Amino acid sequence: MLNATLLGRQIGHAAILADPFAGQPSFSVALFGAQQAHGADQLPGFVQIHNLRGNLSDGVLYDVESALHQQFAQNVFFSGVLRYGFLYITVTHSGSQVQRFSHEAIEGVEHFWDQQISSLPAIQYETREFGGYIKLTWGKIGFLPGAFKDEAGSAIAPPDKLHITAQWGARDDRSRTIFEGDAVLRRRGAQGAEYDLFEPDYKALVLSNGVGFNSVLAVTSLSADGTKLLVTTEADHGRAVGERVLLQRVAEGDSAAFEGEYPVSAVPAPNQFEVLSSETGTAGNLECSAELVPLPLVLGQVPQVPLVRTGKSTGWKFYRPSFVGTLGAGLTVHDDGVDVTDGTWAPDGTSNKYLDRGATQVFGTASAQGTGQQTSLGDLFSWGCARLGLDLDNLELGGAYDPANIEVGALIDSQMAVIDLLDQVAGACNYSFWIDSLGLHLFSNRVAHGDAGTLDDFELFEVDYAFELPVRHFKCSWQERFAGSQNNGAGSSIPALKTAKKEVVVQGTSALGEEKNLVAFSYSEATNRARLEALAAERELAKITLKSPLERLPVFGEAIALTDTQLEPAANVSGKVRSFLLDFGAETLTIFAKGTLT
Amino acid sequence: MKLIYPDNITLVDAGPAETLAEYPLGNLTDDHLRRPWKADAGAASELVVNLASAGPANAVALFGLEVEQLTLQVYSDAAMTQLVDSLTVSGKEQELFGESWVHSVWFEFAQQSAAWFKLTLGTANHKTPKIGRVTSGLVSKYVNPKWGYAQGLQDYSTSQRLRNGAKWARAKEVARSPKLTLEIPLKDPTGWDQYHSLIELYQLVQGATPFAILTVEGRSDASGNSLDHRYAHWASFASGSFSATEGGHAFHTIDFTLEENL
Numbered sequence: 001m002l003n004a005t006l007l008g009r010q011i012g013h014a015a016i017l018a019d020p021f022a023g024q025p026s027f028s029v030a031l032f033g034a035q036q037a038h039g040a041d042q043l044p045g046f047v048q049i050h051n052l053r054g055n056l057s058d059g060v061l062y063d064v065e066s067a068l069h070q071q072f073a074q075n076v077f078f079s080g081v082l083r084y085g086f087l088y089i090t091v092t093h094s095g096s097q098v099q100r101f102s103h104e105a106i107e108g109v110e111h112f113w114d115q116q117i118s119s120l121p122a123i124q125y126e127t128r129e130f131g132g133y134i135k136l137t138w139g140k141i142g143f144l145p146g147a148f149k150d151e152a153g154s155a156i157a158p159p160d161k162l163h164i165t166a167q168w169g170a171r172d173d174r175s176r177t178i179f180e181g182d183a184v185l186r187r188r189g190a191q192g193a194e195y196d197l198f199e200p201d202y203k204a205l206v207l208s209n210g211v212g213f214n215s216v217l218a219v220t221s222l223s224a225d226g227t228k229l230l231v232t233t234e235a236d237h238g239r240a241v242g243e244r245v246l247l248q249r250v251a252e253g254d255s256a257a258f259e260g261e262y263p264v265s266a267v268p269a270p271n272q273f274e275v276l277s278s279e280t281g282t283a284g285n286l287e288c289s290a291e292l293v294p295l296p297l298v299l300g301q302v303p304q305v306p307l308v309r310t311g312k313s314t315g316w317k318f319y320r321p322s323f324v325g326t327l328g329a330g331l332t333v334h335d336d337g338v339d340v341t342d343g344t345w346a347p348d349g350t351s352n353k354y355l356d357r358g359a360t361q362v363f364g365t366a367s368a369q370g371t372g373q374q375t376s377l378g379d380l381f382s383w384g385c386a387r388l389g390l391d392l393d394n395l396e397l398g399g400a401y402d403p404a405n406i407e408v409g410a411l412i413d414s415q416m417a418v419i420d421l422l423d424q425v426a427g428a429c430n431y432s433f434w435i436d437s438l439g440l441h442l443f444s445n446r447v448a449h450g451d452a453g454t455l456d457d458f459e460l461f462e463v464d465y466a467f468e469l470p471v472r473h474f475k476c477s478w479q480e481r482f483a484g485s486q487n488n489g490a491g492s493s494i495p496a497l498k499t500a501k502k503e504v505v506v507q508g509t510s511a512l513g514e515e516k517n518l519v520a521f522s523y524s525e526a527t528n529r530a531r532l533e534a535l536a537a538e539r540e541l542a543k544i545t546l547k548s549p550l551e552r553l554p555v556f557g558e559a560i561a562l563t564d565t566q567l568e569p570a571a572n573v574s575g576k577v578r579s580f581l582l583d584f585g586a587e588t589l590t591i592f593a594k595g596t597l598t
Numbered sequence: 599m600k601l602i603y604p605d606n607i608t609l610v611d612a613g614p615a616e617t618l619a620e621y622p623l624g625n626l627t628d629d630h631l632r633r634p635w636k637a638d639a640g641a642a643s644e645l646v647v648n649l650a651s652a653g654p655a656n657a658v659a660l661f662g663l664e665v666e667q668l669t670l671q672v673y674s675d676a677a678m679t680q681l682v683d684s685l686t687v688s689g690k691e692q693e694l695f696g697e698s699w700v701h702s703v704w705f706e707f708a709q710q711s712a713a714w715f716k717l718t719l720g721t722a723n724h725k726t727p728k729i730g731r732v733t734s735g736l737v738s739k740y741v742n743p744k745w746g747y748a749q750g751l752q753d754y755s756t757s758q759r760l761r762n763g764a765k766w767a768r769a770k771e772v773a774r775s776p777k778l779t780l781e782i783p784l785k786d787p788t789g790w791d792q793y794h795s796l797i798e799l800y801q802l803v804q805g806a807t808p809f810a811i812l813t814v815e816g817r818s819d820a821s822g823n824s825l826d827h828r829y830a831h832w833a834s835f836a837s838g839s840f841s842a843t844e845g846g847h848a849f850h851t852i853d854f855t856l857e858e859n860l
Contacts, residue, residue: 457762
């Protein structure tokens with residue numbers, strides 16, 4: 001092999017595995033260094049070599065050998081510059097018009113990427129202190145004047161809204177999606193147009209609604225024409241166009257056709273309203289709301305879940321919590337804490353809507369005990385992903401930290417977005433997740449996913465270590481209802497549903513600093529203590545910031561290591577990637593990791 | 599020094615069927631060299647591209663070429679029966695560091711009130727011929743720039759220092775950006791016209807519109823081969839670089855910097 005100069009060699013080692021000057025039609029390049037530990041799907045996969053001379057073609061893309069440990073080619077050489085990645089931005093606007101842009105002109109394998117981007121902010125992935133949703137933020141993107149064209153190729157005014165997919169890689173046919181979302185026009189001038197970028201908004205809510213007790217109107221007739229429903233109520237409903245109404249069956253056995261929540265589309269008469277629906281089934285006994293109430297979600301085992309009453313004042317009908325089991329078999333009902341799971345309740349099944357006692361009075365606070373449908377972190381994320389329309393990628397499946405084995409327990413009785421609930425619970429359990437075009441990827445912060453290998457100073461611009469302020473103690477508290485008693489005022493004790501506050505405190509390593517209050521997602525003291533201990537350990541890790549050339553895309557959870565000889569004394573550094581920042585202008589990658597210095 | 603302005607080049611058809619959809623023939627009249635026309639010749643051993651000069655022309659220039667062989671024929675009629683002139687060039691040349699593309703062609707012919715061009719591109723080996731820009735029109739002739747001018751390369755590559763002090767660089771585009779000084783002799787009978795026409799040109803194109811310019815004419819290599827392709831630029835004036843000084847004794851002086859329009 002020839003001994004030549006490798007210009008622009010900043011990637012550890014690069015080796016040509018065949019003599020490029022021997023006339024081979026193609027050759028491979030092997031990369032040694034930080035890239036070697038990545039799976040094939042994590043590597044850009046290809047390098048582009050510029051300014052090649054001799055028998056090689058300038059700018060042609062050559063495959064990177066997947067067997068990155070082939071050591072037979074050392075001290076190798078070619079004159080050229082390795083280029084690991086380009087940014088590919090696909091913009092869809094005006095319906096289905098697709099244009100492809102970058103901040104440099106790229107004749108890709110599949111497409112031409114036009115140099116029409118005037119400004120491009122850094123992409124920042126951010127995570128909360130202990131994990132949760134690793135959220136992507138991207139600021140404003142600027143396009144040159146005349147960048148947008150119609151199908152005929154004529155310039156058009158910048159559209160109000162764009163759909164944008166950004167990918168990165170050495171080849172446009174094997175690039176990795178790093179952003180998919182919308183952009184909204186914010187500024188337009190002689191210098192071009194500027195857009196704000198937004199990730200997909202996950203609007204799905206945790207709690208479904210029910211009909212408030214004693215605010216129910218019987219539906220006296222319902223007609224459906226395939227596009228709308230005309231509903232007539234027993235009395236004036238008082239609803240206006242745009243307000244939401246909820247139709248529900250009166251009794252468990254009634255037809256569920258037409259059940260649902262709708263916005264009112266018209267009010268033909270005070271006791272009539274219309275909603276849009278293509279449903280054409282046969283209407284059973286229905287009632288509708290004058291007031292909507294959120295129905296709590298039960299996660300895991302929750303003691304004494306208060307029941308939400310619905311229907312008319314003449315009946316004792318409650319919404320059945322999302323418990324598994326049936327009455328008397330995993331599910332009990334209580335009146336002021338007294339078990340009233342008797343034969344007066346309507347026959348119960350897991351999929352039932354109501355716990356209905358008919359006319360038999362419940363005297364005090366009605367509650368139920370049982371186990372919710374979602375008992376583990378894995379269950380919760382399966383349910384959440386289904387609600388969000390995402391595929392769940394459980395990176396811990398079958399491992400020591402499989403979320404299927406992570407118990408959760410909570411009563412969610414206040415409306416919130418599903419994504420926020422997942423964020424909070426994952427953070428409390430020291431898990432993180434990110435969302436991309438392939439779905440939602442969930443992993444434990446305590447497990448490494450991938451290994452960037454040992455970095456050296458050829459791969460780094462700057463390294464910085466920061467440490468959180470000490471925490472005096474970590475605390476979480478929660479409330480539990482239990483069957484208790486109280487004085488009836490005449491000296492006698494009567495049953496009562498009581499509430500107890502519970503709390504777990506874990507001391508930090510220092511008596512200094514603040515107190516950290518965390519949300520509990522379990523009713524088990526031992527579980528909450530273990531979680532606090534895990535979060536305390538996470539908090540006390542060093543925050544490692546590594547600024548390096550943008551030559552690869554890191555993976556969340558990926559292990560990093562280096563021996564920092566510039567510290568006095570030198571330290572061995574190890575950690576896991578928590579988030580990162582991609583600066584396409586400066587072509588730098590800044591990794592934020594948590595880890596240790598020893 | 600010569601330049602072609604205004605540009606009269608025009609398309610006469612949509613180009614060969616082998617044209618790649620994302621590199622349409624219209625890109626030949628787009629001002630950016632990095633937005634080229636490109637085709638995939640497949641089994642074809644040559645492709646033909648037809649163009650025309652909608653106005654008077656005595657020159658045609660091509661830039662951003664990656665074509666293994668080019669035959670350029672100039673006709674005086676749209677039916678392309680009256681051949682005016684032709685040229686065949688190899689698309690590659692041997693350099694000290696290896697073979698490279700001949701990126702530009704400058705060709706002059708007898709003046710026509712309108713002209714039609716037939717470009718025959720050899721594709722026996724290189725199947726994806728590419729042309730960045732074609733321009734045609736009348737040539738204006740000027741004195742060659744004063745020797746000692748800087749070729750000027752605008753390198754958009756970036757570099758930073760790694761943690762160990764080593765250089766890390768990112769290769770990007772390099773635009774040619776010659777810095778020229780014309781000394782137009784007062785004694786030259788065309789001197790006044792040269793001087794004022796360049797000022798007029800600057801007022802027309804300012805720093806925005808590119809044009810074809812042959813910065814030095816008449817240069818040859820040691821074997822007598824023309825070096826026009828080395829001195830031909832598709833470029834615009836660099837903003838704020840144009841300065842014209844009216845001479846009192848010997849020369850009018852014009853300084854300007856060009857910026858290749860990538």
